[in-house]
Amino acid sequence: MSRYQVDKVMRQVIVDEKALSAFQADPEKFLQGRDLTEEERKALINVDYATLYRLGAHPFLLNGFTPRAWKGDRAALRAEYRKKIAPFGYPDFAT
Amino acid sequence: MAKLVEIIGVTHSPNFPGLIAEANPEPAIVQAAEDYESMKKRMAGFTPDLLVVIASDHLNQFFMDNMPPFLIGKAPRAEGPFAHEVRTFGIAPYRAEIDVGSAKSLLRLGSKLGVDFAFSDEFRLDHAFTVPLNFIRPEMDLPIVPIFTNVMAPPIPPAQRFYEVGKAIRRMIDEMPSEKRVGVISSGHLAIEIGGPKEGRSSSDPEFDQRMMDLIGRGETETVIEEATWDRMMAAGNVTPGFSNFVLLMGLADGKAPDTSGVRFPKSKGSVPYMAWDIEARVLP
Numbered sequence: 001m002s003r004y005q006v007d008k009v010m011r012q013v014i015v016d017e018k019a020l021s022a023f024q025a026d027p028e029k030f031l032q033g034r035d036l037t038e039e040e041r042k043a044l045i046n047v048d049y050a051t052l053y054r055l056g057a058h059p060f061l062l063n064g065f066t067p068r069a070w071k072g073d074r075a076a077l078r079a080e081y082r083k084k085i086a087p088f089g090y091p092d093f094a095t
Numbered sequence: 096m097a098k099l100v101e102i103i104g105v106t107h108s109p110n111f112p113g114l115i116a117e118a119n120p121e122p123a124i125v126q127a128a129e130d131y132e133s134m135k136k137r138m139a140g141f142t143p144d145l146l147v148v149i150a151s152d153h154l155n156q157f158f159m160d161n162m163p164p165f166l167i168g169k170a171p172r173a174e175g176p177f178a179h180e181v182r183t184f185g186i187a188p189y190r191a192e193i194d195v196g197s198a199k200s201l202l203r204l205g206s207k208l209g210v211d212f213a214f215s216d217e218f219r220l221d222h223a224f225t226v227p228l229n230f231i232r233p234e235m236d237l238p239i240v241p242i243f244t245n246v247m248a249p250p251i252p253p254a255q256r257f258y259e260v261g262k263a264i265r266r267m268i269d270e271m272p273s274e275k276r277v278g279v280i281s282s283g284h285l286a287i288e289i290g291g292p293k294e295g296r297s298s299s300d301p302e303f304d305q306r307m308m309d310l311i312g313r314g315e316t317e318t319v320i321e322e323a324t325w326d327r328m329m330a331a332g333n334v335t336p337g338f339s340n341f342v343l344l345m346g347l348a349d350g351k352a353p354d355t356s357g358v359r360f361p362k363s364k365g366s367v368p369y370m371a372w373d374i375e376a377r378v379l380p
Contacts, residue, residue: 004159007154007158007159008158008159008160011154011158014179015155015177015179017178017179053290058154058247058248058290059289059290059291059333059334060153060154060247060289060290060333060334061154061290062290063289063290063294064179064290082292082293082294085291085292086292089292090291090329090333093249094248094249094250095159095248
């Protein structure tokens with residue numbers, strides 16, 4: 001597990017517009033060479049926030065990353081976000 | 096020797112300025128805006144010539160590759176917030192000169208008085224600094240010394256440590272070799288959840304908020320430290336440890352009750368606390 005690397009990706013996408021564009025254009029390429037598990041890599045590429053949350057991604061960063069990276073309808077995202085992560089309770093997010 | 100004249104604690108919610116500016120804000124927001132106006136006047140009334148500002152960075156620059164628990168900024172100038180915060184919240188900028196001499200004095204005195212501060216010569220101020228500064232000193236006419244605390248990346252120091260660091264900063268200000276009149280502003284918050292299942296518009300735990308503000312109001316420092324554990328704060332909301340900055344203020348105030356404090360509970364955002372210790376008024380006859 002590489003929580004720190006997941007957090008690092010999310011933070012770059014939040015604070016750096018160029019990183020956001022690069023991630024949106026080609027997430028596989030953006031994540032190349034990073035020390036991530038396959039599960040983490042896939043969850044980041046698919047903006048699978050529920051899996052990222054379950055794995056202990058920092059919730060503050062996840063909250064910033066998800067809507068920025070989201071390709072679908074943001075209103076739908078807002079409506080379902082809490083419901084989808086609720087089953088996982090409060091995973092430890094310490095790195 | 097420098098003189099601590101006033102201590103003020105307020106929220107740094109980046110949503111709060113926008114809510115105040117709405118055409119018809121809800122009554123609790125109007126009241127909170129009045130509270131903050133009175134905090135501004137209170138600080139101005141004590142005529143500080145230096146503001147020490149204690150707040151957090153929201154993983155914008157201090158990150159888990161190199162995370163300082165307590166850091167003093169000593170670049171010549173500071174400004175903020177970050178571009179992505181402006182895009183998200185539309186919050187106003189803040190620019191200030193830094194009193195580098197005082198920053199260096201505090202760093203040196205820290206080592207003597209039990210706090211090995213990290214330091215930085217290149218940084219920005221995120222919304223935790225710019226929001227309270229725009230409320231309390233919108234004139235941008237006073238030099239500041241920013242002190243950053245880690246309340247975001249566990250392990251964060253326990254409440255006891257925030258209290259001790261606050262006490263140490265009090266002594267550091269007392270021993271600073273200048274005649275400066277020092278005002279302290281700290282920003283934090285009460286219960287809040289971001290990116291977790293409980294996230295909503297209002298406080299994630301109003302009971303925690305009321306309890307802590309009651310304890311602060313009565314100066315019951317030991318109980319605050321005992322109750323504001325990591326587990327209790329996380330149960331209140333997953334970003335609640337930002338409360339620790341208020342515990343630091345209790346240390347600065349030597350554990351005494353504030354001269355005024357309170358909290359508003361808007362429906363449209365988390366609780367809005369305020370607290371002030373009129374330090375100079377206490378020592379005047």
